[in-house]
Amino acid sequence: MAKYEKYAEYKDSGVEWLGEIPSHWEMWKLSHAYNEIGSGTTPSTSNEENFEGDIPWVTTGELRENVILDTKKKVSQRTIELFPTLRKYPSGSIAIAMYGATIGRLGIFGVEATTNQACCVMTSSKVLNNKYLFYWLQAFKNEIIQLSSGGGQPNINQEKVASLKISAPIIKDQIKIANFLDHETAKIDSLIAKQEKLIELLKEKRQAVISHAVTKGLNPDVTMKDSGVEWLGQVPEHWKCIKIKHITTTFEQGWSPQCDSRPAESHEYGVLKVGCVNGGSFRSFENKALPPELEPRLQYLIQKDDLLISRANTKELVGSASVVDGDYPNLILCDKLYRLRFSKNVLPEMVSLYLSIGTIREQIELGATGASHSMQNIGQDTIKELYYLLPPYDEALNILESIKQSNQKIDELTRKAESAIQLMQERRTALISSAVTGKINVTNWQNPNYNNNEANTELGA
Structure with a gap:
């Protein structure tokens, strides 16, 4: 705020969080x-x-x-x-x-x-x-x-x-301050909007990279073939187009005990909530503590590399998937989640990414039942009968590594944009606060867009 003048004299406002105001x-x-x-x-x-x-x-x-x-x-x-x-x-x-x-x-x-x-x-x-x-x-x-x-x-x-x-101050000066803030906050808001647009474009870029990698591969010169599935179209000739039920060794849903509302502590058993798969990364903190008087059903303990899919969720989230990323010896599968385990030549992370792309989301939503604006459900067959594109194991590893590197770059750009937004929002708030408490004097400010003639913004005066 160094470029703005101050008023000549100040006095205590009498309100602690306002501080001093012009006399x-x-x-x-x-x-x-x-x-x-x-x-x-x-x-x-x-x-x-x-x-x-x-x-x-x-x-x-x-x-x-x-x-x-x-x-x-x-x-x-x-x-x-x-x-x-x-x-x-x-x-x-x-x-x-x-x-x-x-x-x-x-x-x-x-x-x-x-x-x-x-x-x-x-x-x-x-x-x-x-x-x-x-x-x-x-x-x-x-x-x-x-x-x-x-x-x-x-x-x-x-x-x-x-x-x-x-x-x-007097009404006339209030209007001048409001005009000044209209102009200055509009400039800041425009810059924020550009960063928000960038974040949206980066999200779209991430999804496009994933979608292309898991359905077309990394080699632009690869020979393609008709998948035989209308909504998949052309796929690499050497990939298998196979239903998910033919690559799974386990497909089950979990347990529904009466739990405490709080998350489990390290020495307790916790039952996962359906939100643990939201966002594509496993969220272990999304769980409820199992009361000590209830005997845990240990057959539902999750393991590293389990693929979890939401069976019952809102329209936007039903069918969300993520892979258990480590060992959690006290977390139990809930009944709103499906657990899938796969044959040795299948990477769970690839299946999770595949389930997140737009084409596959459409198929999952078509198979969902329930009220359109509240909780929806998908049966096991909605997932089992989905066609999956299975690349050779080594190629799948390369695809995952490529996606990881792309995501890291996108994440870094997103963090920079989010940081810029935060700084601009802080500047916006500080500017408004300084103007309406008289820490800066803008009563001589003139709008450059109106040939130095003030526009009247006297709403409700």
């Missing part, structure tokens, strides 16, 4: 600054007519630090009349999430809207500009969350939001 700034309690601070409610979901209107109904899941122009669900004027705690808030209002995982998330209403009970809404003020407040609340999200109460998930209430003390 001519004031502290405004939200309850004194705003004409109205309110919330909303959730109409009965058992009556579909409650959501057959055209008035946006905002939930905390739709608060994403941006302007809200539309919502997934809408209510009617009749619904508002039926539920007295449901009311319309004007365009320009600021909403903050008060509960659970979304606590502290923000949104600006770009249209007139209602909300559920987890949103706290500030409408209009004569002393605080809404866009300025929007940035102020972003800057101190963590401190606001620290005011929360509750056991499992943090919660703040409307009273705690209303009691927040906001540091601010």
Whole structure:
């Protein structure tokens, strides 16, 4: 922040985590600054007519630090009349999430809207500009969350939001600060978006490399043949196209005892959770402790090189696979997992990678049963009847090594991109915090995109 000027004099804000503010700034309690601070409610979901209107109904899941122009669900004027705690808030209002995982998330209403009970809404003020407040609340999200109460998930209430003390200059200067932050955060956000796009491209590259290697091999000049399977197409001539049931020596699912919710400690037996295969790498910490009074079924103890496949999971994850990467003498297979062991000429890691590629995922999803948006199941035959491409053993080893080296390069590029994003996000937060507490003076800043004429962003002032 060295390139920005400071104000001439400062004073104690009276709030420990704000520190000093410019001497001519004031502290405004939200309850004194705003004409109205309110919330909303959730109409009965058992009556579909409650959501057959055209008035946006905002939930905390739709608060994403941006302007809200539309919502997934809408209510009617009749619904508002039926539920007295449901009311319309004007365009320009600021909403903050008060509960659970979304606590502290923000949104600006770009249209007139209602909300559920987890949103706290500030409408209009004569002393605080809404866009300025929007940035102020972003800057101190963590401190606001620290005011929360509750056991499992943090919660703040409307009273705690209303009691927040906001540091601010006069409205005219608030608008200048908001304009400055609009411009500067947009530049940072653009850079972040480019890094996020790079990460997505790297993910696609990883999947493309794996898909090509396990279905076409590494030799671009290899002679190809028709696999005889429509969804596999051409494959290397010397590879075998064989059903998975013909290369397995063991195919079983595990045990379903009543376990403790906590993970097993080193001296205890643990039963794996289905999430242990998510992401393609074996996650040994995804387990539940077996109560000491229950005798473990040792025939289900996992071993190194076991291939585990999720039998019951969400649509996106059912059929996920990973290979047990070491010795775990106290971890037991659960009933939501299949365990496969293979003939000596088959590498479990190759089968795991094969099951992860798009073409094979499509076949697995076609064989899944159950509700489309919740838990789905696959029977053993969904996996057993899949065709697998089996290269010679030595060639398979070379393919795995090539994929490993490619993944290492992609991982390094991904880490650099993630590090860059983190640094930019930290700079963004620091810049906002400095501007809304007067650590930097940007009131003389002029937008270069508007020929030095300030644009008015006075939302809800």
